[in-house]
Amino acid sequence: MRLLSAAALAFTVTLPMTTHADEALDELLEAxxxxxxxxxxxxxxxxxxxxxxxxxxxxxxxxxxxxxxxLTHYDLPSLFVEGTASGQIKDSAAKPxxxxxxxxxxxxxxxxxxxxxxxxxxxxxxxDKVGPVVGKLGGACKACHDVYREKS
Amino acid sequence: xxxxxxxxxPVREVRLWDPFLRGFHxxxxxxxxxxxxxxxxxxxKMTLHFWCGYVVIGLLLFRLVWGFVGPAPARFSHFLRxxxxxxxxxxxxxxxxxxxWPGHNPLGALSVIAMLAVLAAQVSSGLISDPDDYxxxxxxxxxxxxxxxxxAVGWHEFGANIILILVLLHVAVxxxxxxxxxxxxxxxxLNGRKQVRDR
Numbered sequence: 001m002r003l004l005s006a007a008a009l010a011f012t013v014t015l016p017m018t019t020h021a022d023e024a025l026d027e028l029l030e031a032x033x034x035x036x037x038x039x040x041x042x043x044x045x046x047x048x049x050x051x052x053x054x055x056x057x058x059x060x061x062x063x064x065x066x067x068x069x070x071l072t073h074y075d076l077p078s079l080f081v082e083g084t085a086s087g088q089i090k091d092s093a094a095k096p097x098x099x100x101x102x103x104x105x106x107x108x109x110x111x112x113x114x115x116x117x118x119x120x121x122x123x124x125x126x127x128d129k130v131g132p133v134v135g136k137l138g139g140a141c142k143a144c145h146d147v148y149r150e151k152s
Numbered sequence: 153x154x155x156x157x158x159x160x161x162p163v164r165e166v167r168l169w170d171p172f173l174r175g176f177h178x179x180x181x182x183x184x185x186x187x188x189x190x191x192x193x194x195x196x197k198m199t200l201h202f203w204c205g206y207v208v209i210g211l212l213l214f215r216l217v218w219g220f221v222g223p224a225p226a227r228f229s230h231f232l233r234x235x236x237x238x239x240x241x242x243x244x245x246x247x248x249x250x251x252x253w254p255g256h257n258p259l260g261a262l263s264v265i266a267m268l269a270v271l272a273a274q275v276s277s278g279l280i281s282d283p284d285d286y287x288x289x290x291x292x293x294x295x296x297x298x299x300x301x302x303x304a305v306g307w308h309e310f311g312a313n314i315i316l317i318l319v320l321l322h323v324a325v326x327x328x329x330x331x332x333x334x335x336x337x338x339x340x341x342l343n344g345r346k347q348v349r350d351r
Binding site: 006040043044046047134135138139141142143145146149150151152 | 188196197283284285286288299302303304305307309
């Protein structure tokens, strides 16, 4: 009986706590996905122009590139908190290797920061200016996805 | 040359592999190797890898057609045999003598089919892959769901490992025939001529 009440107590004490911690991680994951969603929307704008699927518009291109530049000034790796790897939390595509190679993961993100630097100016002046920028940014996406993104 | 007791039929040299089949084989070897290396070590923008893949699709289609209308040794009906034939061939596999087999032997036929099937699966997953990097996307990716596009990248990576294993096995078996069974399987694939025994 004592055991039972102890268990009940432990349950009632820990239950809200774990739920709280889970919620925090869920919010973190949501923020992360939001970050990539914004990155994707702006990348999509540039990629569409680079491929000629959408007509080139200097202001639109420059704004999309500026958004990407701005996004890369956010400290993305800080959103990769322990407990948010794939398998640990629903919908995460982050490979556990990120946490065992955090320095390299940060270097990979640094690659994106570098690729994005000056992009808002680089895409000005014509449709042919967009391709090389998308190539550089896409290369940075790929370098990280190849190693740290779950394919599912 | 087999020595001793009964040697039923004499060994003779025949034109076994037709020029188209040989061309197919070496082109496939080249373009599969090229695609594999480009995929693994190539530039981030995978245009060349894509083109190699398209060539492989063409080659696979040729082989499929050739398997029905080509010369006898190239036909699926000629070399696809049942488990009994495979078991029978396996019994003589370790003998230190050439097989003198006139074509794909029953066991090798399974390897042929495995390689063609895996390559077909590999080009299919490649066509619908989207690694989400905005520079590479399979030309048919937009026809499947976004989760399939993403999963296809994983299948494509897995397929690359299977292909590596099958190719290494293929080369290892050729070396086994060359040095254990003392039968050269490379030359027939170059000049088409092979020592065979009718059966």
